[in-house]
Amino acid sequence: MTIETDSLALKKMINKQWKVPWELIELIEDIRVKLHSMQRQVIHTFREGNTVTDALTNEVIDSQEKKEYHSFNELPANIRKCINIDKAQIPNLRIRTRKINIQ
Known part of the structure; x- marks a missing residue:
């Protein structure tokens, strides 16, 4: 199962393709952990x-x-x-x- 986002920036930050702004580091890391535990991937739409x-x-x-x-x-x-x-x-x-x- 995939999770779609219309934010290309968010997708790239979650997938470690872009540097995460310091204000969002903890939030993005929490998202990564949850996605990994659910075996989900994020795609852009x-x-x-x-x-x-x-x-x-x-x-x-x-x-x-x-x-x-x-x-x-x-x-x-x-x-x-x-x-x-x-x-x-x-x-x-x-x-x-x-x-x-x-x-």
Whole structure:
């Protein structure tokens, strides 16, 4: 089993590819120990592959309170939508536009 993160920096720090800032050394080391004991690895996923987690996180940040959901129907509509899109395997694409200056 793998654990996905949309933070490439976090993944590289956990996998000892990047130097860990001193403020995070203990926390990262705890994460490494737990991952090792559970025999898990961390991989990077783009933010587009993490829409459900982002939606849940934003819900908590916006409300500033602890929330618990015990069934799919209790979830806010935008989060149910993200889950249904994931289940249907509809791709979530990142589209960047570039402004062209015509002189």
